[in-house]
């Protein structure tokens with residue numbers, strides 16, 4: 001830990017744990033201590049650690065070819081893109097290396113779409129308060145958190161913020177310059193707030209009416225976490241642009257922005273956008289294998305079956321402890337609001353007791369386990385959490 005602090009820029013207050021290996025829903029530190037993982041590397045490791053078929057696919061690809069650049073075609077990129085389109089119902093994919101880059105691409109595609117339509121270079125985007133879209137300057141500009149933004153101003157211009165789940169508040173921010181509305185169907189970092197049906201469907205109608213692009217950030221809530229492949233599918237709403245990352249590669253750094261046909265035909269063309277690594281065969285082999293394993297292991301069905309049990313267990317805790325005031329969430333993306341006690345202290349105690357849980361916002365315990373958890377894992381989590389209280 002001292003060596004890391006000496007060498008790595010101190011931008012994280014890390015927990016005093018050095019992780020070495022993982023197996024299923026469990027992680028082990030250098031001393032061999034076991035942790036039940038309800039964080040999944042921040043909603044990344046959906047398939048659990050040490051999945052043999054996934055690991056083998058990556059090993060095979062390492063021996064074949066790791067990188068090509070986008071000057072050439074490669075098969076893993078092609079297959080990963082086809083599977084992502086099939087899963088999302090959308091039309092064209094651009095692969096990135098992270099979530100924040102997927103957001104950057106989505107913003108550029110939206111601005112280009114609007115520019116092609118009216119030639120103006122002064123377009124606006126509406127984002128939500130308490131949103132999180134990433135740390136690069138464009139993504140930070142649409143992140144509704146003053147604390148993250150303040151030291152890095154000026155950010156990109158033309159961003160307006162509205163209240164999540166309040167359609168009137170969005171309408172108030174619309175001008176003739178609005179080119180896109182961006183939001184997470186379930187807000188993650190901001191505190192686990194699912195969008196209401198009326199809100200998301202209302203936004204879709206508003207966007208259709210005014211030729212505004214709807215950008216849905218599925219980086220955290222997508223890839224099966226809420227029980228459908230992408231959270232919007234449960235709302236019967238289709239985005240014009242979707243961003244994905246986190247569980248997309250289950251640990252290999254990869255993201256994507258995905259466009260519907262209308263947006264793909266009227267936005268980015270050669271010369272507009274690029275990346276050296278994006279679409280890299282190693283990362284895309286991971287994506288491709290993740291989609292296969294989701295089908296083979298019936299991950300969506302499992303999430304739909306197991307999530308109500310997690311909800312029930314968390315509801316029981318909220319019922320039992322006065323300082324837990326509310327549970328909210330969707331599928332295996334759950335938050336419990338803590339009142340009058342620092343969330344950080346509970347998390348530290350949980351770590352001592354061999355359990356990883358995350359925080360979200362300032363007062364929410366966040367549960368985003370690998371999607372393969374069982375009822376026994378949930379029971380063990382609740383027991384360890386109670387001991388930590």
Ligand SMILES: *Cc1c(COP(=O)(O)O)cnc(C)c1O
Nearest residue numbers: 098099100132133134188219220
């Ligand atoms: C994590 C996250 C991002 C940023 O992804 P990075 O890979 O960390 O750049 C963007 N949007 C949402 C909703 C996220 O949860």
